[in-house]
Amino acid sequence: MSSIATSCQRTIQSATRHILSTSKAAAAANNINTTTTTTLTSLRSMSSNAAVWIDKDTRVICQGFTGKQGTFHSTQAIEYGTNMVGGVTPKKGGQTHLGLPVFNTVSDAVSEVQPDASVIYVPPPFCAAAILDAIENEIPLVVAITEGVPQQDMVRVKKALLAQTKTRLIGPNCPGIIKPGECKIGIMPGYIHKKGKIGVVSRSGTLTYEAVHQTTVTGLGQSTCVGIGGDPFNGTNFIDCLEKFRDDPQTEGIIMIGEIGGNAEEEAAEWWSKNGDPSKPVVGFIAGMTAPPGRRMGEFSFLLYMIVE
Secondary structure, eight states: OHHHHHHHHHHHHHHHHHHHHHHHHHHHHHHHTHHHHHHHHHSOBTTBBOSSSOOTTOOEEEETTTSHHHHHHHHHHHHHTOOEEEEEOTTOTTOEETTEEEESSHHHHHHHHOOSEEEEOOOHHHHHHHHHHHHHTTOSEEEEOOSOOOHHHHHHHHHHHHTOSSOEEEOSSSOEEEETTTEEEESSOGGGOOEEEEEEEESOHHHHHHHHHHHHHTTOOEEEEEEOOSSSSOSOOHHHHHHHHHHOTTOOEEEEEEOSSSSHHHHHHHHHHHHSOTTSOEEEEEOSOOOOTTOOOOHHHHHHHHHHO
């Protein structure tokens, strides 16, 4: 597997060098648009002042708060500095966990602590219900980390998302979203991130970490990193993130990491060619070869296939 890591590392290193070489030009272009920058910064995104959905002021709750995964990752988020304000676990309302209040329902949490975002750590059979509950209660940002959510359930979730305008979903089956030094919602290791100017959006969790590490080592850092997940039915796609990065004055370059299957990457490239900011360099990376017809393959499987072939 070392050859896989080396190949991925070399590709992302090359992308990082390209962005580094053009970052000065991007910065100059941003300075020209001072008026636009001021306007964008003043706009409210979700329920905070974040340019790309989250920032230090984002108030976060956790659904599945007292479970093993919810406890572990909420602890990590709190230690990172995320503004966690409580959590939800049915039948445990009124208790305190990690120094924060526990509520029986999302509705109770919304009434008491007014969250801007919710992160979901519940087993796959119950994830869709948790997402729908957050949508019903109009939480602006919902981040579903859970892997293995039945796609039939996600069809119902997708229908609910399209029928409203209050809630955005990131995931499921994703590492989450992080604004380095300010807010971490998800399972990514916070210590490899560094506040900076590169926006990262990816369908792959592990390759996101590689891109983050490379941009940290070179001193570029990251503005915001979004793991959108690799499931067929997800809440946020590449174009949603590219649009946010385009309008974010902190983001001066973008790394987009895709996976085989579907045409989301092609659609994103076409969208950027028509709507993107020429002053912001964008690099894309897709690992592996085309999967054999009729064979469903995950990230690890298609990388193995690449080596065997």
